[in-house]
Amino acid sequence: MSNASSARKPPRVGDQPLFRRLLIGIVLVVGALLILAPLIVIGVEAFSEGWRVYASTLADPDTRHAIFLTVVTALIAVPINTVFGIAAAWAITKFDFPGRRFLLVVIEIPFSISPIVAGVAYLFVYGLQGFFGPLLEVYDIKILFALPGIILASMFVTAPFVARELIPLMQAQGRDLEESATSLGASGWRTFFSVTLPNIKWALLYGVVLCNARVMGEFGAVSVVSGNIRGQTNTLPLHIELLYHDYQAAGAFASASILAVIAVFTIIAKVALERQGAGRVRRPALSTPAVPAVEPKP
Amino acid sequence: MRRNVLPGLSLSLGVTLFYVGLIVVLPLAALIIKAASLGPVDYWSIISSSRAVASYRVTVLSALGATAFNLVFGLALAWVLTRYRFPGWRLIDAMVDLPFALPTAVAGISLTALFANNGWFGSVLSEFGIKVAYTPLGIMVAMCFTSLPFIVRTVQPVLEDLDPALEEAAQSLGGSDWTIFRKVIFPLLTPALLAGLSLSFARSLGEFGAIIFIAGNQPMSTEITALLVFIRLEEYDYQAAAAIASVLLITAFVMLAVTNLLQARALRYTARS
Structure with a gap:
């Protein structure tokens, strides 16, 4: 921002006071209507029938089970991911092998696929009409319409989340530090924990935070594979839908308020981690050739 | 090639291939095999049924509308966030990510509450005879919300890195602001804008959770393709579900290819300038 304080320079394009105020005004109004209002209305609707209804919704065994299931899903899916x-x-970043770029594209696939398609795809693997369905039936293993199915579907939709934060950063950092460490005799694990991890910890945490938010909020894919059994396979987002269609709007919004609070905390964590430098190193696409994060200045 | 001394290739690559194979490739392969097992005649008759075609139409048209809105508003938002400093800009900057962080089902019910006839916005709009909830307009609003961050977040870094000298040169040549924006700045933003557009459009095509609450879900008019897949599943018509889901999957692959192409071009463009 070296030009901001200099009075001699002509104003930059779009800096005329009238235009500036007008544009800021429009953006603030539309932003408030489109982004802020949906957040506020959750709180208003959640308490529309008073504190007592709010508290009783959250104390309801089905709601508590939905919260429990959502937390368990996140506790399993996020670490594995x-x-x-x-x-x-x-x-991908420490070795050269044929097909690296292709692997990058495949890892990114879930990001561009409709969650419904993901859910349906899982039916054709583990459902009765799927690959493993008959076999699972014989051994009486339940994957679909049970916790394993919910976890698998969540892992599908969030598969790229951690990798896409780490890959550009580790690509930019190169291999020199790790190569020095191993040539000095450090083991692979030692090299990772003492050399690599300290350099990627914020980006890693950033990916984990975003991954967790998506796992806890996933709706489409989970709704296909969970079977929506109240008090058994309903995660929090599915529980919201159930209450909403049951004409218990206040209850639905009360449950939604929990997820909204998690979303706000996710954003706060995201901003805090970005101040530590996470989320900065970005290549436009994982599948394109890497460029150094810091362009060499002539 | 330099000999690589680092350990862990077989372990890390093994874990990666196993995970990607089991979690990503296997299910998608299963879906494609299921859809392919239908045979061309049955497959075509399912995916070209009038109800399916109506669902493609409403999905694509709403996604186009939402992407057009996000193009204008997203660009304005990115511009304001990089060029102007005013009280609260950091808050706005953080709030741009809310549509990514807020679960789609939560967004769906809250947008429905806002735009229903007795809602904050719906009651005002109905005075003018505009109905949003339970109409295609509602689908568009939901898509606008969920795909808003894409364009802002792809354009923002390019705007930040824009060399002020380019504008100064154009100004010293006597260009008006509008001319400079059109002839100098906009062309530099185009690759990032296109990449953001394709991401935003792809997301809108696949969106489900935010839409089904506000859409009304009437076959032939407000039923999106993802919902039609879901309905076929509930009817235990797995073949139809597989066929229509495969259309969404193929569209997603095409969009992925387009996005990658555009982003590769954007990268070359920024690398050159």
């Missing part, structure tokens, strides 16, 4: 993200980033 994190390990995968680290492994993928290590393999």
Whole structure:
């Protein structure tokens, strides 16, 4: 922002006071209507029938079970996804092997696929009409319409989340530090924990936070594979839908308020992590050739 | 090629391939195989049924409308957030990510509450005879909300990195602001804008949770394709569900290819300038 304080320079394009105020005004109004209002209305509707209805919704066994199921899903899916993200980033950025770019594209696929398509795809693997369905039936293993299905679907939709934060950063950091460490005799794990991890911790945490938010909020994919059994396979987002269609709007919004609070905390964490430098190193696409994050200045 | 001394290739690549294979590739392959097992005649008759075609139409048209809105508003928002400093800009900047952080089902019920006839916005709009909830307009509003961050977040870094010298040169040549924006700034933003547009459009095509609450879900008019897949599943018509889902999947692959192409171009463009 070196030009901001200099009075001699002509104003930049779009800096005329009238235009500036007009544009800020329009953006603030539309932003408030489109982004802020939906957040506020959740709180208003949640308490529309008073504190007592709000508290009783949250104390309801079905709601509590939905919260429990959502937390359990996140506690299982997010760590597994994190390990995968680290492994993928290590393999892709520390080694050269044929098909690296293709692997990057495949990892990003879930990001562009409708959650409904993901859910349907899982039916054709683990459902009765799917690949493993008959086999699972014989051994009486329940994957669909049970917790494993919910976790698998959540892992599908969030598969790229950690990897896509780590890969550009680790690509930019190069391999020199790790190569020095191993040539000095450090083991692979030691190298990872003492050399790599300290350099990627904020980006890793950033990916984990975003991954967690998506797992807790996933609706489409989970609604296909969960079977919506009240008090059994309803996660919090599905529980919201159930209450809403049951004409218990206040209850639906009360449950939604929990997820809204998590969303706000996710954003606060995101901003805090960005101040630590996370989320900054970005390549426009994972599948395009890497460019150094800091362009060499002539 | 330099000999690589780092350990862990087989472990990390093994974990990656196993996970990607099991979690991503296997299910998608299963879906494609299921859809392919239908045979061309049955497949075509399912995906070209009038109800399916109506669902494609409303999905694509709403996604186009939402993307057009986001193009204008997203660009304005990115511009304001990079060029102007005013009280609260950091808050606005953070709030741009809300549509990514807020679960789609939550967004769906809250937008419905706002735009229903007795809602804050719906009651005002109905005075003018505009109905949003339970009409295609509602689908568009939901898509606008969920895909808003894409354009802002792809254009913002390019605007931040824009060299002020380019504008100064154009100003010293006597260009008006509007001319400079049109002839100098906008062309530099175009690659990022296109990439953001394709991401935003792809997201709108696949969106489900935010839309089904506000859409009304009437076959032939306000039923999106993702919902039609869901309905076929509930009717235990797995073949139809597989066929229509495969249309969404193929569209997603095409959009992915387009996005990657545009982003590769955007990258070359920024690398050159």
